[in-house]
Amino acid sequence: MIARFDPLLPIAEVLAEIGRALEAGPNLVLEAPPGAGKTTQVPLALLDASWRGDGKIILLEPRRLAARGAAHRLAAHLDEAVGETAGYRVRLDRKIGPKTRIECVTTGLFLRQLQGDPELKGVAALIFDEFHERSVEADLALAFALEAQASLRPDLRLVVMSATLDGAAIAALMPTARRITSEGRAFPVTTHHLGDDSATWIEKQMAAAIRRALADEAEGDVLAFLPGLGEIRRTERELGGLADAIVLPLHGDLPLSDQDRAIQPDPQGRRKIVLATSIAESSLTIQGIRIVIDSGQRRVARFDPATGMTRLTTTKVSLANADQRRGRAGRLGPGTCYRLWSANSERALAPQPAPEIIEIDLAPLALELAAWGIDDPSNLPLLDPPPAAALAQARELLRELGALDPSHRITAHGRAMAELGLHPRLAHMLLIAKSRGLGALACDIAAILTERDIIGGPGRSADLGERLELLQSGGGDRGARARIQQAAKDWRRQLGIAAERDGSRSEAGSIVALAYPDRLAQQRGGKGQYRLASGRGAELALDDPLSRESYLAVATLDAGQKSARIYLAAPISLAEIEVDFASLITSAEQVAWNAREEFVEAKRERRLLALVLEEKPLQKPDPDLLRAATLDGIRQMGLDVLPWSNTARTLRARVAFLRRVLPEKDWPDWSDDALLASLPDWLGPHLTGMSRRAHLDRLDLHAALTDSLDWQQRQALEQLAPTHLDVPSGSRVPLDYETAEQPVLAVRLQEMFGATETPRIAGGRAPVLLHLLSPARRPVQVTQDLASFWKGAYKAVKSDLKGQYPKHYWPDDPLIAEPTARAKPRPR
Structure with a gap:
């Protein structure tokens, strides 16, 4: 076994320093730009280290495609076949043998190994490749490995390799870690900004850019970055009719043979146009690439604690992502990068992508923490702590699934779930379905939910049962069907299920509901309209075959603003719900104000979370509850x-x-x-x-x-605060407390003759405001100082009133005049 090192790779200059650092201490942070050669050269350089002994070197990669690619490149450097000195282990596929000393392993699969064997017997070193991608699995694996190193394996070497992340932050987590930087020697890349930030469809922009690049650049293959599979397919259609070039997709759902076609040179010597997702940003070496065309977009999963759902969101790339993509054009020689955005808009890009731990569903992380024995994640060496709200929601889900006890400790069922390496919802579904004799059917369903849809194209139905029938009959997309069948087979093997079939399409709903009890859906209102057990609304297209079903078990849906769109579901009967979820069904009297009908509605309800399974009128509701509901209605109405x-x-x-x-x-x-x-x-x-x-x-x-x-x-x-006041005329006149800040006494002027002071109330604290009225009860004076009125303004008022009401009594001296409610005082 003689490793063929490439002295022209930039990493070659620091390989000796890396060796000395790991001889002196167990931890190392290596910063090297894309294309430096760290993925292949570092593991090979460590094979002959004295501290390795017979221990294996495990190279951790974020994706299956990257792990397989790294193993093939390592084997080529060793002039061996994959599976000899260098091999790989990924879900559904592995190539290792008794002589394997370098294992390229996906981080998720390694977590299973670490949980089962924290001491990592037979492992000499862990190399975390592409750590800058900041996946939750990589963050957890490093944190757990550091704990294992501190308590069980002080001799274990940990190497963290990153292309763009600040190495100081990583080194701070690792005791006595050395930092080594490889400057890199990438070839110059000429960058063109093509975009005008218009609303043109990205597929049309990309196809136009590819045609321009092929015309402008005489040689070299093209690597085009697009956000997802849908954009890749539409761009492929836009590129129809290209001569002397072959268009090849590259994404995680492709069969291995198709992935290899995109990575390897074309056997017929044609120029390749590789349409890739962000999977091609790092780790992979795609031979022949001299031209990169970047859409500036990527698709990420984001979890919303408010809805409890994850949605795929198309976002702008970060500057670090964009630089990595551009660097792909400069690995073999001078290259060219076309960016489908303007130079001005580039200034608004974030410097780094957000770490996955703050954006995704944390149920898998919460289960891993519990399996590791961690209650408080702040005790772990993590670069970023998990958001408290998302972690609390994840733990609540795990308690509902029986994976955690009330103290967040893992249960036996939870440990069995963790060993499967699936999302906790699906792991719970498989285990419970197996106990019911439906494990094989559950494996098929889990595979359908985790792999690419077997039915392609727009307008497809949401019926999970249709997928199950296609899986059995050999229909649908061939590549997707093969992956689904392989995944189901692998899970049947893990669970020890011999049968390939043990259930029917009609039982799919009850199995899906095991994983998603909060997504049980009850028809409400019109056709295709549903309420989820979580309380949210959901809907199906009116022409979907499932839109008439009374109850659905929903597997996948989006996180729509008002009503979520259902993408995959299966019918379930009320009888099945009542049997499978008896512990969640409650019966209670409901006495509440019905705002629409404006009355108190009294009924007995049987509920499953937000779903009302049955309701009957209450004949004799509790009077106190009736009163409380009526009061609530008054509050609502005002x-x-x-x-x-x-x-x-x-x-x-x-x-x-x-x-x-x-x-x-x-x-x-x-x-x-x-x-x-x-x-x-x-x-x-x-x-x-x-x-x-x-x-x-x-x-x-x-x-x-x-x-x-x-x-x-x-x-x-x-x-x-009397309601009335007695005035000199003997009349009892009402006080008005509503129209002014102080009470108003509106009284005819003649009835106040002889009164020397303004009446006062509130124990003499407050004078009333006198509205002195004409005989026709029109205000002629407003005052709260009656004495001053008699002395001053009365003379003019009297003159005016005497002209209007000559038959009435208008004395010259009102203080000695006789008050009267008549035109004139009665004769004595």
Whole structure:
């Protein structure tokens, strides 16, 4: 075994330094740009290290494609076949043998190994490749490995390799870590900005850019970055009719043979146009690439704790992503990069991509933490802590699935789930379905949910059962079907299930519901409209075969703003729901205000979370519950719904007046807000037998408010804020407390003759505001100083009134005149 090192690769200059660093200490952070050769040269350089002994070197890669590619390049450098000194282990595929000393392993698969064997027997070193991608699995694997190193394996070497991430932050997590930087020697890449930031479809922009690049550049293959599979397919269609070039897609769902076609040179010598997702940003070496065309977009999964759902979002790349993509054009020689955005918009790009731990569903992370025995993630050496809300929601889901106990400790069921290496929802589904004799069917369903859809194209139905039938009959997309069949076979092997078939299409709904109890859906309103058990709305296309089903078990849907779109589901019967989820079904009396019908609705409900499975009217609801519901209806409708009589309004105004002028006294607050807040106290006792809006018309609000005052307050109210005042004429005149800040006494001027002072109330604290009226009861003077009025303005007012009302009594001296409610005083 003689490794063929490439002295022209930039990493060659620091290989000796890397060797010395790992001889001196166990931890190393290596910063090297794309194309430096770190993925192949570093593992080979460590094969002969004295500390390795017979231990293996595990090279951790973020994706299956990267792990396989790294193993093939390592084997080529060793002039061996894959599976001899260098091999790989990925889900559904492995090539290793008894002589294998370098294993290229996906990070997710390595986590299973680490959880099962924290001591990592037989492992000498772990190399974390492409750590700058910041996947949750890589963050966790490094944190767990550091803990294992500290407590069990002080001799274990840990090497973290990153192309764009700040190495100082990583080194801070690793005790006594050395930092080594390889500057790199990438060839110059000429960059062109083609975009005008218009709304043109990205596929049309990409196809036009590819045609231009082929015309402008005489040689070299093209690597075009697009956000996802849909854009790749549409761009491929836009490129129809190209001569002397072959268009090849490259994404994670491709069969291995098709992935190899995109990576290797074309056997017929044609120029390759590789349409790739971000999978091609790093790790992979695609031979012949001299031209990169970057859409500037990538697709990421983002979890929304508010909805409990993950959605795929198309976002702009970061500057670090864009630089990595551009660097692909300069690995073999001078290259060219075309960017489908403007130079001005580039300044708005984020420097680095967001770490996955803050954006995705954390249920897998929460299960890994529990399996490792960690309750508080702050005790782990993580670059970024998981968001508290998302972690709490993840743990709640795991408790519902029986994976965690109330103290976040893993259960036996949870440990079995963790060993499967699937999302906890699907792992739970497989284990429970197996216990029911439906494990093989559950494996098929899990594979359908995790691999590319077997039915392609727009307008496809959401029926999971249709996919199961195609899987059995050999229909649908051949490549997708093969991957689904292989995945299902692998899970049957893991679970020890011999049978390939053990259930039927009709049982798919009950199996899906095991994984997604919160996505049980009940038809509501019109065809295709559903309510999820989580409380959210969801919908199907009207022409979908499932749109008439009363209940659905929903597997996949988007996180729409108002109503989520259902993409994959299976029918489920009410009887199945009642059997499978009996522990979640509750029965309770529901007495609540129906805002639409404006009455108290009293019924007995059987519910599964937000779904009402059955409801019946309550014949004799609890009077207290009826009263509380009616009060709630009044709160919703507002105080104006109550029958406010003049006497009730006046009572409120009198109390409000005393509250203002006598703040030292404990007069109640009868403002709208305060009355609404205290409805049960003052109005509740008067609502007996009332359960509809129409019933409220019978209320006596004056009595209700008066009853809320104690005896002393009622007595004081009559004395301090009387409803009427006796005036000199003998009349009893009402006081108006509502139209002004102070009470108004509107009285005809003649009735106040002989009065020398303005009347006062509130124990003499407050004068009333006199509205002195003409015989026709029109205001002629407003004053709160009657004595000054008699002395001053009365003379002019008298002259004016005498002209208008000559038959009335208008004395020269009002202080000695006899007051009268008539035109003239009665003869004595």
